[in-house]
Amino acid sequence: MGFFYFAFNVTNTFFHFLFLDMKGKPCEDHCILQHSNRICVITLAETHPILQNGRTIKSINYQISNGCSRLENKVSGKSKRGGQFLTDFAPLCRITCTDETEYTIYSCIRGRLLEVKENILETPNLLLEKVKPTILPYTCKCKVHYMSSLTCLHLHTITAYCTFFFFPVKHPYMSS
Amino acid sequence: MLLLSYSTDFVSCISKYVKIHESSNCIFFDLTQETLKELQIFINDTENDKCQDSVALDSRDDYKSKDAAESETSEDPPNKRAKLETSITDVQSEEEAAAVDKSKDGDSRVCVVCLGILQGLCGTTQAIKIAEAVKAGNYEFDTLVLSVSLPAQLCVREHSCWLYVKKEVREKGLVLDKDDVIQVKEAFKWIMQGMVTKELGGIAVVTKVSPFEVSVEFTHPETDADCHFLAATCPDCFKPTKNKQSVFTRMAVVKALEKIPDAKFLKHYPCPPTQPTSSCSPQVQCLHVSVFVAGRYNKFCRSLPQTPWVIDGERRMESSVEELIAAPILSAFRADGFNFSSSGREDVDVRTLGNGRPFAMELLNPHKSRFSKEQMKQLQETINQSSDKIKVRDLQIVTREAMSRMKEGEEEKTKSYTALVWTQKPIQREDISFIDDIKDLTLDQKTPLRVLHRRALAVRQRAIHSMSTRFLDSHHFYLRLKTQAGTYIKEFVHGDFGRTNPNLCQLLKTDTDILELDVESVDVDWPPPVPE
Numbered sequence: 001m002g003f004f005y006f007a008f009n010v011t012n013t014f015f016h017f018l019f020l021d022m023k024g025k026p027c028e029d030h031c032i033l034q035h036s037n038r039i040c041v042i043t044l045a046e047t048h049p050i051l052q053n054g055r056t057i058k059s060i061n062y063q064i065s066n067g068c069s070r071l072e073n074k075v076s077g078k079s080k081r082g083g084q085f086l087t088d089f090a091p092l093c094r095i096t097c098t099d100e101t102e103y104t105i106y107s108c109i110r111g112r113l114l115e116v117k118e119n120i121l122e123t124p125n126l127l128l129e130k131v132k133p134t135i136l137p138y139t140c141k142c143k144v145h146y147m148s149s150l151t152c153l154h155l156h157t158i159t160a161y162c163t164f165f166f167f168p169v170k171h172p173y174m175s176s
Numbered sequence: 177m178l179l180l181s182y183s184t185d186f187v188s189c190i191s192k193y194v195k196i197h198e199s200s201n202c203i204f205f206d207l208t209q210e211t212l213k214e215l216q217i218f219i220n221d222t223e224n225d226k227c228q229d230s231v232a233l234d235s236r237d238d239y240k241s242k243d244a245a246e247s248e249t250s251e252d253p254p255n256k257r258a259k260l261e262t263s264i265t266d267v268q269s270e271e272e273a274a275a276v277d278k279s280k281d282g283d284s285r286v287c288v289v290c291l292g293i294l295q296g297l298c299g300t301t302q303a304i305k306i307a308e309a310v311k312a313g314n315y316e317f318d319t320l321v322l323s324v325s326l327p328a329q330l331c332v333r334e335h336s337c338w339l340y341v342k343k344e345v346r347e348k349g350l351v352l353d354k355d356d357v358i359q360v361k362e363a364f365k366w367i368m369q370g371m372v373t374k375e376l377g378g379i380a381v382v383t384k385v386s387p388f389e390v391s392v393e394f395t396h397p398e399t400d401a402d403c404h405f406l407a408a409t410c411p412d413c414f415k416p417t418k419n420k421q422s423v424f425t426r427m428a429v430v431k432a433l434e435k436i437p438d439a440k441f442l443k444h445y446p447c448p449p450t451q452p453t454s455s456c457s458p459q460v461q462c463l464h465v466s467v468f469v470a471g472r473y474n475k476f477c478r479s480l481p482q483t484p485w486v487i488d489g490e491r492r493m494e495s496s497v498e499e500l501i502a503a504p505i506l507s508a509f510r511a512d513g514f515n516f517s518s519s520g521r522e523d524v525d526v527r528t529l530g531n532g533r534p535f536a537m538e539l540l541n542p543h544k545s546r547f548s549k550e551q552m553k554q555l556q557e558t559i560n561q562s563s564d565k566i567k568v569r570d571l572q573i574v575t576r577e578a579m580s581r582m583k584e585g586e587e588e589k590t591k592s593y594t595a596l597v598w599t600q601k602p603i604q605r606e607d608i609s610f611i612d613d614i615k616d617l618t619l620d621q622k623t624p625l626r627v628l629h630r631r632a633l634a635v636r637q638r639a640i641h642s643m644s645t646r647f648l649d650s651h652h653f654y655l656r657l658k659t660q661a662g663t664y665i666k667e668f669v670h671g672d673f674g675r676t677n678p679n680l681c682q683l684l685k686t687d688t689d690i691l692e693l694d695v696e697s698v699d700v701d702w703p704p705p706v707p708e
Contacts, residue, residue: 037629041673078632114633115622119674126674 018045019108023089030108040109042092044127050095050103057124061094062116070116083112092116095127288448289337290360291330291396292455298367300375302458306368307375309460310390314510316544317388317464319380322369324361325393327456328422328429329402333449334360335433335441340448368392387465387545394456400424405444406432467539469505470574470703471556472532473497473518477565478525478692482518493524500566502537504558510543519585520661522695530697532569534585536578547573553706570706578703585661585700590641592658592696593665597680600687602650611655611683612644622675624667638663655680656696666690 014033022028029045044050050057062070068084070092075083086092086107093116095103107113120126286292310320338357345352369381372390403424407414410432414423433441441447475497485493498516506514518535522528547555556571617640623631639660646654657665664676669690671679680688 035625037626039625039628041625075633078630080633114628117674 014041019106020045022106022108023104028103030106032108039114040111042105042108044105048103049101050097051128055097055099055101055128057127058096058098060120060124060127061096062092062121064091064093070113071118073113073116075112075114080112080114083114086111086113095124286452286455288451289330289333291327291333291394291399291452293326293360293364293394294367296455297394297458298364300371303368303371303375305458306372306390306392306460310376310462313462314543315388315462315464316546317379317386319382319386320372320376320388320390321382321384321386322365322372323389323391324364325391326361326426327394327396327400328424328426329396329399330360331426331429331433332402332406332445333399336445336447336449339438339442364392389463389465391461391463393459393461395459396452396454396456398454399452402445402449403429406436409440409444410435464541464543464545466576467509467511467542467545468536468574468576468578469509469539469571470534470536470578471501471568471571472534472703473501473528474530474532474567474569475522475526475528475565476567478527480565481524482521483516485524495565497566500563501535501559501568504555504562505537505539508547508555508558509539509545511539512541514539515579517579517582519582519589519698519700520591523666523693526693526695528695528698530695532567533695533698534582534700534702536574536582536703538576538579549706570703572703572706574703581702585698585702587661589661590658590699591661591663592656592699594694594696595655595657595665595669595690596648596692597653597655597669598689598691599651599653599684601685603647603653603684603686604650605647608645608647608653608684614640614683615642616640617643617678619663619668619679620677621664621667622672624664624672624675626666636662640668652691665693 013036015036017032017034019030019032022030027047027049029047031043031045033041033043035041049055064070070084073084075081087110088106088108090107092105092107092113095105097103117126287295306322341357342352365383369383373379373381400422406429407423413428413432413435415428417423479493480495480497481493482497484496484499485491502514502516505511515538516535517537518533520533522533552571552573556568559566559568559571619638619640621636621638623633623636640663641658641660643658644656646656648654655669657668659665664672667676667679669680669688671677671681671688
């Protein structure tokens, strides 16, 4: 698919990139939504175990280690200085389901953390709601966009491992 | 009146310092005649161990205008004068021989104080050059004001001469104030104003304010280093500049000269100053004060940005609202450039309908500035004919305060919109009727993702004052909103990943998205409507 960069900001154009089997764990697939302005939203892919078998979420913990909590992430100014730096396998949070299974969500891409979704702390099962589709074919006025959205949807059904490397991706943040 | 004529052998021109009442130049004109006469007398009375080369640096005769009828000022040609003369209220005159070397090769010597400005650069030739520059610019104007910019080292040289004069005067038992000395800049202007008027066929050269400014800039690269010693002696006066401009600005040099004690100055700089070998080089530039044009614009195209969209030098989208409006106006006013400002903006894919959005433009250096109401109407028509993507109304000339009115409209006034909304779950008329009853809904909007790359991350509270719906089909309806300025409509409709609360998805309990957006009105009652 390559590295498309579009300046058109007609509607919210998100490209979907799948990162499969994160850290070798089967089916722990993440889906990164990259906006045309290179800001990324890190989400769970539909194939992720958390979204299977009717699981519900007991708790979400943003405390990664003794010294690091994603909740303390603070950015300031137009250039968003101060965000925690993330590498491919940097953990974003740990999710505990009601059936005692635990999963770690990873950043998948390199960049700076902008914000985490805080309302899932109160309502963890918000995470289970499907991320609303942001590419609607008939809102596209631009042909190129339309083609890429088809490609994206097509990509969703492929389980092949995708080796896209975002360089440089600046602003990922957690949402699901 | 204090008449101080100062010249030493190094000073190869007369610098006349006359203190006059500020309010009129005519007193000065009279005075110069008096002064001229006195000077003539004085010259004739001179003791003759002073060298007196009355050969002018340039052999122009016009300097020697003794025509009392002419109200031009005129300075005597550069003469070698080895005297210091003080006279108080047309009575006393004192002579003093400056005990300095006589000049040898007199004629071609450049004055150490004015660097040639009052010698060869303030005569008719210069006036003609200025007039030609003005005529070449083809400006429309009634009056002009002459402004002069001198190299910074002139201050240093003046200061040096001043110290010399003070010393000499003190020895005479007199006291002189710096105010008694006339600046080279003023002298130049007094001389040139009348001459330029004449060359331009009578256009008044005013002294205070005029929309049209002719600036004469003198540079003298040879002596640019003269002020450098000040950087070492008064370092806090000179701030390092990021761009390539010299740190020795006139203001900084003047400030340093005020601070530096006389003794220190004399240690670092010769007094009187050294002789330069060349004169200043003048450069003439014309500038007309900016003219402001305002109006309201409509945008009918869904692929037109407001400002040119350029990334890495490459244009991403053809044309822009700003350029389409500016092009005919720029050519009509023959302006060099423009600054476009509007009361808020809309996205590329959003139309502006209704009365349109107020905008104001500053036209830089307009060569033509007078337009009648009919001409403005004609210009408006030209803009409207030039493109079907935009339309302009209420086009008028306004004052500078127009630009600040734009901000007021952007931040304070309400706006109304129409959005075409898509719903995921099928809806019926009754499902959306409750929206019409919602009044003054307060939203918490985090900076939308789509602008987050260029805005700070923050939460904004905005109000939607009222809404109304128009059912279209089971998955679409039109939503009319009246909102506070600064509300992100698109994010209210689709929720922006839950970062705008409350949002339409929550209200309708289904996924929604926005397909089209139009601005129906920008509720600012400025600029005043222009009747058809």
